[in-house]
Amino acid sequence: MSSLITPTSDQIKRLPKVLLHDHIDGGLRPQTVIEIADRIGYKKLPTDDAKDLAKWFEERVIYKNKMKTAYKAGNKADGEKFHLMQHTMKILLNSLYGATALGSFRYGNVILSESITLSGQRIIQESALFANTHMNKVLKGEIQL
Numbered sequence: 571m572s573s574l575i576t577p578t579s580d581q582i583k584r585l586p587k588v589l590l591h592d593h594i595d596g597g598l599r600p601q602t603v604i605e606i607a608d609r610i611g612y613k614k615l616p617t618d619d620a621k622d623l624a625k626w627f628e629e630r631v632i633y634k635n636k637m638k639t640a641y642k643a644g645n646k647a648d649g650e651k652f653h654l655m656q657h658t659m660k661i662l663l664n665s666l667y668g669a670t671a672l673g674s675f676r677y678g679n680v681i682l683s684e685s686i687t688l689s690g691q692r693i694i695q696e697s698a699l700f701a702n703t704h705m706n707k708v709l710k711g712e713i714q715l
Contacts, residue, residue, distance in 0.1 A: 633652050
């Protein structure tokens, strides 16, 4: 049986922050994405024009900012509309993530894809364990929230 070490809240706050993965829409020039996709035979890009692809990258940020503005203004209908629009863009852009599993992709291979996914899962599991342990102590009255 393995014993898990539960970090304190202060220890978690002091941990260095890590980048689990780099968003392709912020980490590579659109032209580079197109060139790599062409070289490896990836045909699912929304466009093969760098300017158009840049617009796709920028469009999600625009919708996300509009969503935040609408919610802050109390406009739930517009907030929900822009949430759906930015989420749609996110899904389309995240489809590029699949390229990291290709050995011919400049920034990826299967081991990298698996390690990104498994590292993220492990961090989520440990975070949930810490939060549950902490909240159980709060509920038992052992500590204050």
